[in-house]
Amino acid sequence: MLSKAEEVVLLAIWRLERDAYGVSIRRQVKKDSGKDYTYGTLYGLLRQLASKALIEKRVGSPTPEKGGRRKTYFDLTRKGVGALKEAIAEHRRVWKDLGEWSFDKT
Amino acid sequence: MMGNMGMRDRPPRFAECLMRRLVWAADRESLLDDLAEEYSERAAERGAKRAGWWYRFQAAKSVLPLMGFEACWRTIMLRSYLKTAFRHHRKQLNYFLINLTGLAIGMAACLLIMLWAQDEIGYDAWHERVNDTYFVVHYRPDVPDSAGSSVPAPLIPQLKGTYPEIEHAARYLDAGRRLFSVGDRTIYEAEGGFADPELFDIFSFPSLANDPKAALKDLNTIVLTQSLARRYFGAADPVGKTVKLENQYVFTVGAVLKDIPGNSTVRFDFLLPFENFGRFEGVDLNDWGRYEGYTGFVILNAQTPPGSFSDKIRDELQRHPDAVSRPTYLRLHPLKNVRLRGFNHDGTMASVLMFSVIAVLVLLIACVNFVNLTTAQAAKRAAEIGLRKVVGASRTAIRRQVYTELAVVVTSGFLAAIGLAAAFLPKMNALSGKTIALSLAGKGGLIAVILGIAIFTAAVSGLYPAFYLSALSPARAMRPSASAGSTRSPFRKTLVAAQFAISIILVTSTFVIGRQMRYIKTKELGFDKDHLMYVELLGDLRTRLDVVKHELLGHPEIRGVTTATSLPSSASNNAGGLDWEGRPADIKGSLNFVSVDRDYFRTVGVEFVAGGTFRTTPSNQRLDEFIVNEKAVEAMKVGDPLGKSFKMWDRPPGRVIGVVKNVHNAPLYENIRPVFYVQFPAFYNYLILNVKGERLQQTVAFIRDVHQRINPEYPFEIHFLDEAIDRYYQAETQRGSLIAAFTGLALFISCLGLFGLSLFLAEQRTKEIGIRKTLGATVSSIVGLMLKDFLWLVALANLVAWPAAFYVMNAWLRKFAYRIDLGISLFLISGLTVMAVALTTVCFHAFRSASSDPVRALRQE
Numbered sequence: 001m002l003s004k005a006e007e008v009v010l011l012a013i014w015r016l017e018r019d020a021y022g023v024s025i026r027r028q029v030k031k032d033s034g035k036d037y038t039y040g041t042l043y044g045l046l047r048q049l050a051s052k053a054l055i056e057k058r059v060g061s062p063t064p065e066k067g068g069r070r071k072t073y074f075d076l077t078r079k080g081v082g083a084l085k086e087a088i089a090e091h092r093r094v095w096k097d098l099g100e101w102s103f104d105k106t
Numbered sequence: 107m108m109g110n111m112g113m114r115d116r117p118p119r120f121a122e123c124l125m126r127r128l129v130w131a132a133d134r135e136s137l138l139d140d141l142a143e144e145y146s147e148r149a150a151e152r153g154a155k156r157a158g159w160w161y162r163f164q165a166a167k168s169v170l171p172l173m174g175f176e177a178c179w180r181t182i183m184l185r186s187y188l189k190t191a192f193r194h195h196r197k198q199l200n201y202f203l204i205n206l207t208g209l210a211i212g213m214a215a216c217l218l219i220m221l222w223a224q225d226e227i228g229y230d231a232w233h234e235r236v237n238d239t240y241f242v243v244h245y246r247p248d249v250p251d252s253a254g255s256s257v258p259a260p261l262i263p264q265l266k267g268t269y270p271e272i273e274h275a276a277r278y279l280d281a282g283r284r285l286f287s288v289g290d291r292t293i294y295e296a297e298g299g300f301a302d303p304e305l306f307d308i309f310s311f312p313s314l315a316n317d318p319k320a321a322l323k324d325l326n327t328i329v330l331t332q333s334l335a336r337r338y339f340g341a342a343d344p345v346g347k348t349v350k351l352e353n354q355y356v357f358t359v360g361a362v363l364k365d366i367p368g369n370s371t372v373r374f375d376f377l378l379p380f381e382n383f384g385r386f387e388g389v390d391l392n393d394w395g396r397y398e399g400y401t402g403f404v405i406l407n408a409q410t411p412p413g414s415f416s417d418k419i420r421d422e423l424q425r426h427p428d429a430v431s432r433p434t435y436l437r438l439h440p441l442k443n444v445r446l447r448g449f450n451h452d453g454t455m456a457s458v459l460m461f462s463v464i465a466v467l468v469l470l471i472a473c474v475n476f477v478n479l480t481t482a483q484a485a486k487r488a489a490e491i492g493l494r495k496v497v498g499a500s501r502t503a504i505r506r507q508v509y510t511e512l513a514v515v516v517t518s519g520f521l522a523a524i525g526l527a528a529a530f531l532p533k534m535n536a537l538s539g540k541t542i543a544l545s546l547a548g549k550g551g552l553i554a555v556i557l558g559i560a561i562f563t564a565a566v567s568g569l570y571p572a573f574y575l576s577a578l579s580p581a582r583a584m585r586p587s588a589s590a591g592s593t594r595s596p597f598r599k600t601l602v603a604a605q606f607a608i609s610i611i612l613v614t615s616t617f618v619i620g621r622q623m624r625y626i627k628t629k630e631l632g633f634d635k636d637h638l639m640y641v642e643l644l645g646d647l648r649t650r651l652d653v654v655k656h657e658l659l660g661h662p663e664i665r666g667v668t669t670a671t672s673l674p675s676s677a678s679n680n681a682g683g684l685d686w687e688g689r690p691a692d693i694k695g696s697l698n699f700v701s702v703d704r705d706y707f708r709t710v711g712v713e714f715v716a717g718g719t720f721r722t723t724p725s726n727q728r729l730d731e732f733i734v735n736e737k738a739v740e741a742m743k744v745g746d747p748l749g750k751s752f753k754m755w756d757r758p759p760g761r762v763i764g765v766v767k768n769v770h771n772a773p774l775y776e777n778i779r780p781v782f783y784v785q786f787p788a789f790y791n792y793l794i795l796n797v798k799g800e801r802l803q804q805t806v807a808f809i810r811d812v813h814q815r816i817n818p819e820y821p822f823e824i825h826f827l828d829e830a831i832d833r834y835y836q837a838e839t840q841r842g843s844l845i846a847a848f849t850g851l852a853l854f855i856s857c858l859g860l861f862g863l864s865l866f867l868a869e870q871r872t873k874e875i876g877i878r879k880t881l882g883a884t885v886s887s888i889v890g891l892m893l894k895d896f897l898w899l900v901a902l903a904n905l906v907a908w909p910a911a912f913y914v915m916n917a918w919l920r921k922f923a924y925r926i927d928l929g930i931s932l933f934l935i936s937g938l939t940v941m942a943v944a945l946t947t948v949c950f951h952a953f954r955s956a957s958s959d960p961v962r963a964l965r966q967e
Contacts, residue, residue, distance in 0.1 A: 021136070022141075026144075038164050038171065039137055040164075040171040040175075071136070
């Protein structure tokens with residue numbers, strides 16, 4: 001079971017394909033959900049996801065703007081993709097026939 | 107803005123540092139890189155200042171989540187550490203059990219000693235006003251360590267009347283043995299006291315029935331403790347019941363107290379109003395010249411500093427001319443440290459320190475086992491740890507892993523230790539003569555001590571292994587041939603040697619103490635101590651002495667009967683105001699005296715050097731004949747005293763008619779005292795009998811019959827003299843057996859460690875031994891090879907231990923005036939004992955691996 005926050009981060013990594021690293025993930029999350037996570041929270045979530053083996057680290061090639069240091073990227077594992085599928089299926093199940101209108105008083 | 111290019115790349119230092127600190131190692135660089143990247147973008151767009159603030163906000167808001175995640179992570183890791191630790195211990199069950207046993211015994215020993223020490227330190231502390239309570243003690247300015255608590259009886263009321271600074275004052279006197287009669291039961295009660303009512307303002311003895319202070323104001327009232335009351339009155343309410351003392355004084359029970367705990371300086375089972383002492387003994391309680399052992403306690407009011415008040419009363423005794431003949435001053439002495447420091451630095455502090463040191467040593471030995479066994483196995487674990495490091499474990503992670511393994515051992519050891527301590531507490535109480543209970547109620551200090559022991563153990567035994575193991579390099583793991591963890595580690599060798607050095611010191615001490623105590627108990631004292639028995643001279647026994655002696659001597663087993671002031675083993679009554687012919691002016695007329703009858707020397711077995719025993723009839727008025735011992739001859743400084751005139755007090759002078767050999771008339775801590783003997787019937791206290799050893803029971807039955815017939819008022823009690831002498835050394839004997847017990851434990855734990863270490867080495871050298879055997883080595887040569895290493899370690903330990911043991915034991919022996927020589931043989935014996943025990947331990951594995959089948963050893967991989 002993914003928490004809501006994990007779900008959002010996982011989804012952002014998927015959307016970014018092979019360009020997911022700290023800055024871009026944070027930006028993507030803000031774009032998708034409007035939430036402005038601090039780096040502390042973000043890295044905590046990334047660590048949790050990694051410990052559940054839903055994502056894995058990949059060390060990129062050295063870039064000149066980082067002074068020759070390598071960037072650390074995050075990729076979805078197969079299990080991570082599975083978790084996203086499971087999440088969306090669960091959403092569908094839970095919300096089934098409901099929409100915003102369902103909560104309006106008639 | 108372009109001018110700020112240099113600044114732009116440098117985020118705020120403090121915030122960056124904070125983040126670096128907080129984040130875990132694996133993500134540290136990428137997080138900081140990300141932050142720096144976004145920072146420089148923001149700096150480029152909106153200026154360095156705003157970017158700097160953004161960075162600071164990011165850092166501040168990240169603090170909580172980072173810490174939260176870390177904590178959460180740690181518990182996850184802890185589960186993993188625990189699981190690994192349990193697996194590890196299960197795989198290495200031998201070593202786990204060795205460590206566990208060692209630590210459990212070590213901590214249990216430590217715990218027991220701490221309980222004992224706490225009882226000593228907490229002596230009297232339960233009295234509410236312990237910090238304000240003072241003894242009034244006397245001391246002689248010209249004699250060091252001369253302070254004593256005995257003061258004249260009128261002094262305390264006098265002080266209370268004179269000085270308003272004294273809030274409460276009370277006298278207390280040990281009542282000694284008193285005869286109790288309730289109904290038809292007549293028994294001696296040994297523990298009681300005479301006291302002023304204000305004693306209850308000073309000490310907090312909780313009452314169960316009635317106000318004891320009010321009760322003591324009535325001269326015919328007695329206060330009992332619960333257990334004494336129950337002994338006589340059972341479940342019935344004792345208040346108002348009567349008790350007859352000494353067959354003549356009737357007291358009404360006025361109040362009942364809870365039993366006085368073992369750690370109180372003032373202890374009693376019954377308490378009588380102070381004035382009764384005068385009535386019982388015919389003593390004038392207003393006599394300033396008498397010191398019967400009256401003790402005075404005072405509490406000062408809050409405004410009075412005890413130091414200055416102490417000076418103020420210094421000369422109080424001088425104001426009463428008949429109080430003392432020589433300068434004697436008074437001072438206050440605090441109750442709170444009297445148990446530990448005594449009046450003259452002669453309290454139990456030394457024992458408390460000594461046992462605390464032993465406790466820490468025993469615990470250290472157990473810790474050393476852990477350190478040695480853990481680091482010795484490093485080679486085995488090198489592969490595991492190397493692999494962990496390769497897949498990314500940090501040193502910290504490995505350190506935590508080792509700590510968890512340790513925590514599992516220490517925790518289980520600790521629980522076992524509490525169980526062991528509880529099981530052995532009764533034994534320990536019996537050995538030390540205490541009544542300590544293992545309850546934690548109201549013992550905050552004890553809980554702290556227990557936790558302290560656990561933490562100390564964990565810290566001492568964990569730090570080094572954790573560092574050692576986490577520092578192993580992964581490269582080493584890939585070269586299993588590396589010699590990590592052999593005996594060749596000098597550190598480990600030092601530890602083993604230190605362990606054995608401690609054991610040897612303890613074993614030597616035990617031997618020395620044992621031998622000295624045996625020496626003391628078997629030493630010829632100069633009189634026939636094995637055949638002497640005594641009965642207290644009470645009631646009609648005293649008035650019909652001739653009949654008693656005549657009847658007793660009629661029995662063939664009774665070789666002699668005599669009467670005396672004190673037992674031959676203790677001549678402690680000092681008589682001043684003596685004079686003798688030719689006494690030099692600078693020699694004080696003061697010697698110890700014993701009043702005896704003419705049969706004393708023959709009955710007790712004291713030989714004459716010159717002259718002979720008394721010839722005249724005993725009389726309290728005429729003291730015509732004196733006999734002195736050789737020491738007294740020296741002290742009198744008159745050459746040959748035989749025939750010289752000798753005068754005691756106001757009696758007409760008599761003559762010295764005999765000189766007897768010195769006998770040990772004092773405990774062997776002290777030299778033989780100079781004594782003179784005189785026939786002074788008023789001072790006879792004991793009937794002493796010399797009885798043949800055979801058919802003892804019948805003889806005692808015969809003596810009982812005579813006693814019952816002549817003196818039916820008093821219960822018959824007969825004692826052996828050697829038991830009375832043993833009581834001198836009871837405390838020392840108790841301490842000796844405690845030390846012996848803990849020495850045994852220390853040695854056992856050391857051997858346990860050695861056992862583990864040799865098991866490990868044998869395992870490690872399986873292949874080597876296999877090869878040696880195929881090449882033709884004999885079992886004995888291989889055993890020799892394996893013993894060699896340990897042998898010289900223990901030999902080295904001896905060299906370190908002997909001087910230390912000599913120093914400690916020499917200091918201990920100095921308190922005896924008569925002592926054994928500390929010969930080299932004692933040290934050799936203890937050194938060889940420890941070595942033999944160590945070798946036996948190592949031999950077990952050495953033999954097993956030396957005699958194992960080499961084929962199997964070589965097929966191992």
